[in-house]
Amino acid sequence: xxxxxxxxxxxxxxxxxxxxxxxxxxxxxxxxxxxxxxxxxxxxxxxxxxxxxxxxxxxxxxxxxxxxxxxxxxxxxxxxxxxxxxxxxxxxxxxxxxxxxxxxxxxxxxxxxxxxxxxxxxxxxxxxxxxxxxxxxxxxxxxxxxxxxxxxxxxxxxxxxxxxxxxxxxxxxxxxxxxxxxxxxxxxxxxxxxxxxxxxxxxxxxxxxxxxxxxxxxxxxxxxxxxxxxxxxxxxxxxxxxxxxxxxxxxxxxxxxxxxxxxxxxxxxxxxxxxxxxxxxxxxxxxxxxxxxxxxxxxxxxxxxxxxxxxxxxxxxxxxxxxxxxxxxxxxxxxxxxxx
Numbered sequence: 001x002x003x004x005x006x007x008x009x010x011x012x013x014x015x016x017x018x019x020x021x022x023x024x025x026x027x028x029x030x031x032x033x034x035x036x037x038x039x040x041x042x043x044x045x046x047x048x049x050x051x052x053x054x055x056x057x058x059x060x061x062x063x064x065x066x067x068x069x070x071x072x073x074x075x076x077x078x079x080x081x082x083x084x085x086x087x088x089x090x091x092x093x094x095x096x097x098x099x100x101x102x103x104x105x106x107x108x109x110x111x112x113x114x115x116x117x118x119x120x121x122x123x124x125x126x127x128x129x130x131x132x133x134x135x136x137x138x139x140x141x142x143x144x145x146x147x148x149x150x151x152x153x154x155x156x157x158x159x160x161x162x163x164x165x166x167x168x169x170x171x172x173x174x175x176x177x178x179x180x181x182x183x184x185x186x187x188x189x190x191x192x193x194x195x196x197x198x199x200x201x202x203x204x205x206x207x208x209x210x211x212x213x214x215x216x217x218x219x220x221x222x223x224x225x226x227x228x229x230x231x232x233x234x235x236x237x238x239x240x241x242x243x244x245x246x247x248x249x250x251x252x253x254x255x256x257x258x259x260x261x262x263x264x265x266x267x268x269x270x271x272x273x274x275x276x277x278x279x280x281x282x283x284x285x286x287x288x289x290x291x292x293x294x295x296x297x298x299x300x301x302x303x304x305x306x307x308x309x310x311x312x313x314x315x316x317x318x319x320x321x322x323x324x325x326x327x328x329x330x331x332x333x334x335x336x337x338x339x340x
Contacts, residue, residue, distance in 0.1 A: 008150035010045015017105035073128035081106035121208040138180040194242040218293040
């Protein structure tokens with residue numbers, strides 16, 4: 001998920017898990033302990049995404065290849081949680097009797113980051129270096145309802161004194177995640193039925209909600225003839241009829257005489273789990289991520305919501321995320337919630 005969700009969930013858990021311990025061991029007042037626990041939780045909640053530094057230290061392609069691997073592995077988070085608890089102990093923030101409780105607290109916050117990511121369509125390597133991606137694919141990278149609920153939760157932490165109400169928003173947010181997961185099974189049946197009715201022999205399907213919501217869902221179909229199809233379904237639409245648009249791979253746009261380019265293209269194909277198509281923009285090669293659908297949810301749209309431009313700079317190829325919303329995209333998205 002996006003950084004706002006990780007920080008807000010981490011900050012909330014930091015207050016839940018560390019506030020009372022900090023008060024007892026440091027004689028701080030309630031506000032000071034809340035602020036420090038908030039800051040600790042927010043930092044640790046974001047920490048697994050520290051691998052974004054690979055963009056600066058290595059390259060964008062290296063970052064895409066290695067994102068959500070070592071820094072998102074439970075096998076790394078266990079010793080890291082103990083280390084963080086040791087740091088608090090050495091600086092006398094906690095006592096020896098709180099050491100293992102705080103270690104568990106740090107692990108819970110780190111694990112919350114993984115839980116949020118595994119609900120997304122990208123998924124996460126929970127036990128890296130074991131290369132098994134875990135993903136429910138029931139939440140977009142950004143979900144407006146979840147984000148708004150967690151922003152309200154941060155307000156509650158400082159303004160609501162009632163212990164029975166203060167954590168209501170985070171309970172609602174995580175209940176929402178579970179509901180989207182249950183909803184995904186219904187959506188799968190709808191798309192499977194539509195493909196069966198239209199006689200589409202699918203080799204593989206990718207089903208997920210569109211950007212920012214769990215109302216409008218998209219299916220990407222890899223047909224047995226090698227082509228792709230994309231379709232949309234809103235939980236508010238009156239019928240279960242789904243229209244599909246065909247997508248060409250356009251493999252002929254790749255210059256197979258450029259060995260260095262082919263290495264980059266091959267790596268990008270693996271990153272996209274081989275859901276890709278090619279296009280040209282100003283004579284530069286663009287690799288489109290089929291999994292995230294079209295940019296405006298318009299079946300006549302020619303651009304994808306996630307694409308990567310391959311450019312050669314300083315004698316080396318790298319990839320650059322091509323992401324720009326078109327005018328009126330949000331209005332089209334809302335309209336499509338109710339009619340596809």
